Amino acid sequence: MQPLVCPSGTLPSLFSAEGFAGIIFLLTVFLVISGAVIAVVSKRLVRAVAGLAVCFTGLAGVYYFLLSPFVAMMQMLIYVGAVSILIAFGIMMATPEDKITPDNKYLSKLIGPLAGSVGALFFAGFSLLAVKTDWQVFPEHAAADGSIKAVGMTLLTTHSMVFELISIVLLLAIIGALVLARRGRN
């Protein structure tokens, strides 16, 4: 029988640190799934944003398990702390009172199952691809040691051009957001 997980030598005991880490990992995955379901299914936008925040909190845990605590911290700061709050403010400023309009069109009855099957097809296809493919590990593969040093070195040497461009993009985003939000106000 094909093993459920990748073979990694010995399996951890239930009452060891690795077993406890496995339980924590299952909890983070549960957070990701439940948050995504809440965000996608709920009709009210405030609940969708709450689901987004829950999902991204769990995703920060997943990043932690991928040996990059710095990215996990950035996930909490940027997504949970900034993007979710930004979208929540957008909802507060731009949501009409009677926002749940009744589905009166023929198409809107059809769109639910159609979208569900498309999403399920994407999920099934990518999952099958992930499981069936015989992934080759690069010969000089080295997992991250979890320190910020490697990230900083790569960011300021190999990817310094992109780093600078990102700062320009962020500046333009700030100016553009200000201009767009100000226009139309007397």
Next chain:
Amino acid sequence: MQMVLEILNLYNCMSTYLIIGAMLFGFGIYGLMVHRTVIGMLICAEFVLAAASVNFMAFSRFLAPEPAMGQIFTLFIMAIAAAEAAIAVSIVVAVYRNYKSIDVEDLGDLHG
């Protein structure tokens, strides 16, 4: 018992993370088609970006030669997503001021 221990070892396996990414992508596509407001679609677009980040991180953790590459990509995706969210929310506010609605059905001025 063996089964339980294998489930507890899931976090050492690349396909777990790839399946999480695929699931986030599927949810994002589903939500993009189902949600009828611009902000709802923005939320679901964030899921698609997060799926890409998870895949980059997983490949970097398990396969890639350079240890920090996936983290760099994820940080760039985060910056782009933050910029995108800021612009999108300000566009939504401007649209709401003009149309008094954020339902995509009502935003049909360019409809042929």
